[in-house]
Amino acid sequence: MIRRIDPYSLRLFVAVVAEGSISRAAAREHIAASALSRRIAELESALGVKLLVRSPKGIELTLAGALVQERGCRIDKDLQALARDVQGLDGQVNGMVRLCANMSSLIGFLPERLHAFGTAYPAVQIAISERDTREVIRACLDDEADVGVCVKMDAPPGLESWPFAEDPLIVVMLNAHPLGGMKKLRFADAMQYPLIWVHSGGALDSLLRGQAARLSSDYTPQVVVSSFDIACRMIEAGLGIAIMPQSAATAYAGARKFSRRPLAEAWAARELRIYALRKSPRHRAVQELIEALKK
Structure with missing residues (x-):
């Protein structure tokens, strides 16, 4: 036996x-x-x-x-x-919710909304993990995450999604930079100067490399770093300029020494969305978190 x-x-x-x-x-x-x-x-x-x-x-x-x-x-x-x-059978909103989110949503939008949710539902625990957008979608599909927040993608039919936030891409540079006097920049304008890339292999990296390939097949970024705060330090040191989500620029490039300019291209208008595996009924704590995070 x-x-x-x-x-x-x-x-x-x-x-x-x-x-x-x-x-x-x-x-x-x-x-x-x-x-x-x-x-x-x-x-x-x-x-x-x-x-x-x-x-x-x-x-x-x-x-x-x-x-x-x-x-x-x-x-x-x-x-x-x-x-x-x-845990959800006693009528109270409690239990554990697994939240998976990409870097920019964690930097710019989630902390305040999660704090408000925690105040409203103190018995709910939220386990947060940071992953790239494609990994967030995969985690939701594999039921490794109850809720995902990331850049809008063509998601499989098994997922539901809701709007979370607008987070357009902008160009960050020092005030003295030659592009600082322009109100709006084209991606081709930014490519004329050393560019600092963030998170090699991530969704933003793939997007920018794809757009760069359309303009110049042999383009190589000046510097590649792992996070937006490091990118801002590189900009501060005069090593180049960077394209990043507005949320990250607000968090790390808010000092007066930095200029922030919007990108003119339509693809720069990034949307963040909430994703969850299609379930009925859905655990109440998960549903309440989704409702709290909606734009």
């Missing part, structure tokens, strides 16, 4: 596979690496098979481990969903 399988140990095993490392999984799940290793050993003992092979290069799944990882993901999602649904 098979021994009892602990759902928490199963969750930890799934985390180890996802992270490819016991230490990284332990950090992610806020547990000591030694305790996590013990949990995995107990799970292997309960199943009577080895699930992982440890080596200096990391971990490898056995055939049994691959099967447990696949089924374990589904079981963990079902258990989390069960907990959220049960």
Whole structure:
């Protein structure tokens, strides 16, 4: 007869596979690496098979481990969903809502709306993760996020969406820059000067590279950085100019030394939207958060 399988140990095993490392999984799940290793050993003992092979290069799944990882993901999602649904049965708005959002929405719009929501619904916990727009959509589709906020995309039929905010792209530069005297700039004007790119591989990066390719197939940005605040420091140091969402420019380039000019192109009029997996009925805490975030 098979021994009892602990759902928490199963969750930890799934985390180890996802992270490819016991230490990284332990950090992610806020547990000591030694305790996590013990949990995995107990799970292997309960199943009577080895699930992982440890080596200096990391971990490898056995055939049994691959099967447990696949089924374990589904079981963990079902258990989390069960907990959220049960928490909503007493008529109160409580429980956990998983919110996944892109960088610009987290910088410019979400903090204040989340604070207001938390004041109205103090019993609701919100687990926030930052991801690129495409990853936000994927997380909603895979039911890894209850609510997603990101740049408007052609979303699959399985998702519902609602307006969140307008966040147009603008050009940020120092006041003394030659383009500073213009009221509106074309992308071609900005490309005549060293450009600072943000978040290589992200939605904004892909958009700008696509537009740059239409104008100059061999264009290469001057500097590539990981965040908008770093981009503003590069601008401040005189290394170039940057195209970024208005929300980010307001947060990081509000000092008088910076000039901010709108882009003339229609594609610069970015819209942020709320996304959620189509469900009926939807957990009340999730629905209330969606209502609170709508524009």
